[in-house]
Amino acid sequence: MAIQLIVKQNYQEISDAAFAVVRRIVTDNPRAVLGLATGSSPIGLYQNMIADHRRNGTSYAQVTTVNLDEYIGLGAQDDQSYVYFMHDNLFNHIDVKEENVHLPNGMAQDTAAECARYTALLAQLRQDVQVLGIGANGHIGFNEPGTSFDSTTNIVKLKDKTRLDNARFFQSLDEVPTHAITMGIANVMNAKKILLVANGENKADAVRAMIEGEITTECPASILQKHPDVVVIVDEAAASKLSK
Ligand code: GLP
Numbered sequence: 417m418a419i420q421l422i423v424k425q426n427y428q429e430i431s432d433a434a435f436a437v438v439r440r441i442v443t444d445n446p447r448a449v450l451g452l453a454t455g456s457s458p459i460g461l462y463q464n465m466i467a468d469h470r471r472n473g474t475s476y477a478q479v480t481t482v483n484l485d486e487y488i489g490l491g492a493q494d495d496q497s498y499v500y501f502m503h504d505n506l507f508n509h510i511d512v513k514e515e516n517v518h519l520p521n522g523m524a525q526d527t528a529a530e531c532a533r534y535t536a537l538l539a540q541l542r543q544d545v546q547v548l549g550i551g552a553n554g555h556i557g558f559n560e561p562g563t564s565f566d567s568t569t570n571i572v573k574l575k576d577k578t579r580l581d582n583a584r585f586f587q588s589l590d591e592v593p594t595h596a597i598t599m600g601i602a603n604v605m606n607a608k609k610i611l612l613v614a615n616g617e618n619k620a621d622a623v624r625a626m627i628e629g630e631i632t633t634e635c636p637a638s639i640l641q642k643h644p645d646v647v648v649i650v651d652e653a654a655a656s657k658l659s660k
Contacts, residue, residue: 419627419646423655427615431460433649434547434613438465439474441545441609447478451546451604452506453557454483454498457613458547462506469510476512482541484548484557485598486522488571496586497522520569520597527571530597534569538603546607550614553577554622554635558598561634567600601639610646612637620657623650628659 424430438461441448452458468474483502490497495504499519507517518537524530548556555561558572572595574582579592586592604610614623626637627648640646 418644419641419648421627421655421658422647422649424649424651426651427460430613430615430649430651431464434458434461434611435464435468437609437611437647438545438547439468442474442476442479445544446475447480448544449480449482449541451543451599451607452481452483452502453547453549454485454501455549457549457615459505461547461613465506466509476510478516479512480516480541481507481512481518482538482543482599483519484546484604485596486520487593488522488527488595488597489593491523496591520599522593522597524597527597531569531571534597534599535603538569538599538606543607543609545609545611546604548604548610548612548637550612550619550622550626550637551578552581552618552622554625554637556601556604556612556637556640558596559601559604559636561636563601563633563636565601565605565633565636565639568602570598570600572596572598601636605639605643607643608645610640610643612640612646612648613650614648614654615651617653617656619650619654623648623654624657624659 486498492499520534521530560575583589583592625635629638631638
């Protein structure tokens with residue numbers, strides 16, 4: 417099995433182990449392309465990157481970043497947008513250059529053109545590592561169950577479950593956007609390495625389906641079984657439904 421599974425005791429340990437992977441990539445190649453993710457799962461990783469940058473001077477000045485996804489209709493000024501999240505949680509606190517930071521534009525007028533632009537960009541910027549969280553229904557990025565494994569950047573109608581799960585970041589469920597733009601599954605799979613972090617019992621079914629389930633579009637993350645270099649770092653609660 418290609419997926420390397422690491423089970424840790426708690427969120428800090430997950431974040432430390434994930435940081436060790438990212439740090440190695442950046443120190444081996446200061447010009448690395450980092451594929452990044454939003455959601456609560458990678459926040460500890462980003463905090464470790466910031467602390468290490470401050471303490472040890474690890475530099476991101478030549479690094480390029482590509483993010484997974486963005487809500488349609490939210491822009492940089494909107495504190496629920498992913499572009500805002502990434503600046504707030506990481507980019508504003510390290511020395512990455514703004515011109516080297518890329519996210520899909522949720523404010524684009526022509527969404528089809530924006531999808532094509534982002535897919536073309538990703539073809540130029542193959543991720544040395546793609547950081548992922550996982551949705552409780554097995555989604556990666558915003559690629560919901562049923563998405564083709566061949567998909568490239570696309571516009572998604574969010575499932576009710578995903579909107580509910582993400583409503584905690586908004587004032588009310590009504591404010592959660594109905595659509596998002598996301599890197600496709602083929603764009604994720606093109607990364608040289610994949611680093612997925614998950615914690616909590618809420619993720620246990622998705623983690624089991626990803627690692628032990630059949631490879632099916634019903635669990636988008638199950639396609640990771642076919643990637644040659646995947647590290648999955650979870651806590652005991654997220655690992656609790658695995659058979660061994
Ligand atoms: C959102 C994001 C995903 C993320 C998922 C899980 O749907 N688009 O990239 O993996 O949430 O979020 P969390 O890490 O907060 O559980």
